[in-house]
Amino acid sequence: MDEGRTGMAAARRAFGPGLRRAALAVLAALVLFSAAIAQPYEDNPPPLIDRLTPEVLAAVFPEVDRVEMVADDGPVAAAAYRNGDPVGYVFSTLDVVRAPGYSSTPFDVVAGVDLDGRITGAVVLFHREPYLINDTWRTAQLVKFLSAMAGGEARLGAETALPPGFVAGATISARAMRNAVQESARMVLRFRTEEIVVTEPTIDMINFKPMSVEELVADGALARARITNADLAAALARAGLGDLLPEVPTKGSADGLYADLVVGYANPPKVGRNGVGLEPYDQLINGTAPGTMAIYAGSLGGVYDHRGTRYNNLSNRFALDRLSVSQAGQHYEFTKSDMIPARGRIADLLTLPEGSGFDPMQPWRAELHGTALRPDGRRESFVLAEMDYTLPPHYILHPEPAAAPAWAEPWIEERFEIAVLCVALGVLTAILAFQGAISRRRWLHRYLRLGFLTFTLVWVGWIASAQLSIVHVINYLKAPSEDLDFGFYLAEPLIVILSVYTAISLVLLGRGVFCGWLCPFGALQELLAHLARKLRLPQWNPKERLQRHLWMGKYLSLSAILTLVVVAPEAAIVAEEVEPFKTAITAMFVRGLPYVIYALILLGIGLFTERAFCRFLCPLGGALAILDRLHLVDLLKRRPECGSPCHLCERSCPVKAIERSGKIIMAECFQCLDCQVEYYDDRRCPPLAKARKLQLRQLKQPARNPANVPAETPA
Incomplete structure (x- = not known):
């Protein structure tokens, strides 16, 4: 303690009263100067519309020709228009989430989001991040990082084109800004759109766009079976009926088309509405009991279709006996009363009541049955084609994954x-x-x-x-x-x-x-x-x-x-x-x-x-x-x-x-x-050198008098 007091006293003498007064004057000047120039931007930023200069708009929402503030109770945002049509929103992270950066001071990143839920661009207007201030190179990296967010999902935790580590040395700041943009965009969009928020996997009944059968097959939404005359002969042989003739005769060579069937789960509008048209699909959605599901079946060509003619016969109990569906040990067959037919095409929605036990999110199999005639007129049924089907994942709405903690x-x-x-x-x-x-x-x-x-x-x-x-x-x-x-x-x-x-x-x-x-x-x-x-x-x-x-x-x-x-x-x-x-x-x-x-x-x-x-x-x-x-x-x-x-x-x-x-x-x-x-x-x-030399001298002395020299060992 005495030594410490001595050091402090020496320090006081070294600096002297004059130097101390000068140091205090400099410190006071710094404080006053900083107070005079400080702009509490984060506490009193300019209105959003004033921040949306042409340069900022060009960076965050290209080709927008007009923006106007949205007058509602939602997160502060400006609606963006192109050719008179609304295309999305522009917002500020400072206004929406007020997220702090590494300096703990909230930053201001202005960004855009389109109506499809994609980020259109982002640019930082204000920050106090210590590893970015006065660093032109790292600031340029941040600008590139934020620009690369364009096209990404408006969802917290979504991946971006560049990782936060791209802004080397300021990774935390980059990550905080990215997360703030994603979270703000989601909040702005959700408040002003009819987006359904799901809490468990749900069939997508909202999204629709016109798609052809070929596009639906390529998308995995329909399973398809093309059966040639040769395939028919092979199916008869597998059933042990190779010596019989099919009830519906073939036409053409072995490569000729006998049947062409597509099946799929019909409730998503991309499948059902494209498959049978608006009116039959509307009958399924609005004209049946709640919870009714349907299988779409469509015959595209050949001499054999999935309907046949006997579903009109009372003697056949109006059964649609050419097509059946099975799932997890349960077998589903259909009758005429289950059909919602399309107009002008051989395509149907085959309904299943809510209590049927059918799960559209699990795999299922459709079987197309053929019939062969025996000489005595008896019919023999056989499996003509099997189609395994699973609804593609993008036809199912999933709850947003919980974002991992930012750290x-x-x-x-x-x-x-x-x-x-x-x-x-x-x-x-x-x-x-x-x-x-x-x-x-x-x-x-x-x-x-x-x-x-x-x-x-x-x-x-x-x-x-x-x-x-x-x-x-x-x-x-x-x-x-x-x-x-x-x-x-x-x-x-x-x-x-x-x-x-x-x-x-x-x-x-x-x-x-x-x-x-x-x-x-x-x-x-x-x-x-x-x-x-x-x-x-x-x-x-x-x-x-x-x-x-x-x-x-x-x-x-x-x-x-x-x-x-x-x-x-x-x-x-x-x-x-x-x-x-x-x-x-x-x-x-x-x-x-x-x-x-x-x-x-x-x-x-x-x-x-x-x-x-x-x-x-x-x-x-x-x-x-x-x-x-x-x-x-x-x-x-x-x-x-x-x-x-x-x-x-x-x-x-x-x-x-x-x-x-x-x-x-x-x-x-x-x-x-x-x-x-x-x-x-x-x-x-x-001390060691002395001991070493002494030890060497001892070793050189004659062995007859070793006790006369006391040994000394190192400490």
């Missing part, structure tokens, strides 16, 4: 990246657990250290864009006050995993596990510093007293950002750019020139003072350093000689986190293990 989608999409990161964290855990054995082998430590830092930079940072930053910390802290649900915390799988691992390692070992091993920008600085030493660039580190003052920089940057988040959120977005992570890691330097120059300056400084940004300016590092005081375990070994008289570890520490007294300041330590390599090196560590 679940990235965990499924990024399962490979999650697996890679978990393996990497397992490797890091093993390195920390067996650091003693690793540190005893200088070459092994060097290769493991450089290899893992390279992985952190290239894969974690540049490929997976999993750079943990102060933005994540702030958003996690803000979420409860913004009434965001638990899913918000789970929306970035890799960041979640890194955050949990960092929190656990912070409590156990301290700040250095993340900052020293898992921060991509920190890895970039250290790898460049390693290159600088190879190039023999001069290295500078401040004296211990000055360094203590410089350490305060990261706490000041953290304090400034947290203050601005509360009093001036717009200025906080600018202040967060003190972290060059977005520029150097997630955007890979594809940003505006000022941001690139700033990041390069920091990296340039790091060539001469290793990890200068991490040590003196990083707000995330400041937050972790504050919490470092909670760590429970000190794995880094020390000896009584450390600091007095030995200063080897102090000199070898690349970030000067070891005091002259030999004590390691864990809040400033990056767990690089360089001091442990020195600790176990019996050629460089003075």
Whole structure:
């Protein structure tokens, strides 16, 4: 505690009253400036009609020539017209669902939906997403992503042409905007159309369009059997009636057509109305008892049809004995009273009452029966053709699938990246657990250290864009006050995993596990510093007293950002750019020139003072350093000689986190293990080197007087 008070007093003396007053003046100016320029767009947006400029309309609903606001109690929307005809609606996610983005501030995406339930286009007008602001490349990716939604379903959870991951580094923002567009479009359309909302699978009795028999067969709505004279002979032979003649004689050669039958479930208007015409179909729907079902049967050619003539005969009980249907062990036959005939064609609707047990959504089979005559005039029935039928799925209305939680989608999409990161964290855990054995082998430590830092930079940072930053910390802290649900915390799988691992390692070992091993920008600085030493660039580190003052920089940057988040959120977005992570890691330097120059300056400084940004300016590092005081375990070994008289570890520490007294300041330590390599090196560590030399002298002495020299073992 005395040491901490001494450090704070030194900091106060270093900054001085004049500098403090200047800093406060700058902070006050920033607050006033941000308050003056802030436009609370999300709280008071312009009317929707004013936002629908010609450029916006061209993007969200092409070829629309007029829009007008809809005056009803439904979700705010403007009706879109083309050549005087209504073709859909234009809406704003801010007006309809007011969905928040990653910044927790609601964004404004204007989009269109046509009357068929398809998105026509989308464009973002306003947002406060931290990984999109001032990033022209990623913003361009977002524009492409939203444009590619055109043609997709207006349903939450529907797939889009481009995945949210297309907007690399801002996947959560892209996913939130996509979901908001889909949900808003559905709400706007449902309120103003006669769409039936089903809660269980239901036959589609709404949709209709004229279709020919051939089109219905191709669509799977009708099953067809074409029977030639040769097929007839084969059917007679299978029935053991090959020596008899069919009751209806054949015409033509063996390839001549004997019968051509189509069957299908008739209640969907695409089948029944196209099959028999409007009036017979209307008789089925409106002139029969509720729940009546029907089988459509139509004969298209040949000399043999499904009707025959005996269904008019009382002696035959008016039975339609040429056609029957079976399903799940039940057999259905039809009589004249079951027929609703078409006009001008041999086609019928064969009705089944509601209590018949027939299930139109399950497979069934139709059989066309033929008859053969024996010499004595007796008729023998046989199966001429069998037709298996299942109503196509798109003739059935299904309840909309429950959309998976928004946070679940990235965990499924990024399962490979999650697996890679978990393996990497397992490797890091093993390195920390067996650091003693690793540190005893200088070459092994060097290769493991450089290899893992390279992985952190290239894969974690540049490929997976999993750079943990102060933005994540702030958003996690803000979420409860913004009434965001638990899913918000789970929306970035890799960041979640890194955050949990960092929190656990912070409590156990301290700040250095993340900052020293898992921060991509920190890895970039250290790898460049390693290159600088190879190039023999001069290295500078401040004296211990000055360094203590410089350490305060990261706490000041953290304090400034947290203050601005509360009093001036717009200025906080600018202040967060003190972290060059977005520029150097997630955007890979594809940003505006000022941001690139700033990041390069920091990296340039790091060539001469290793990890200068991490040590003196990083707000995330400041937050972790504050919490470092909670760590429970000190794995880094020390000896009584450390600091007095030995200063080897102090000199070898690349970030000067070891005091002259030999004590390691864990809040400033990056767990690089360089001091442990020195600790176990019996050629460089003075206590070990002395013990080693003594042991060698003992081995060289004559064996006659071994007891005269006391043995000394390493600590």
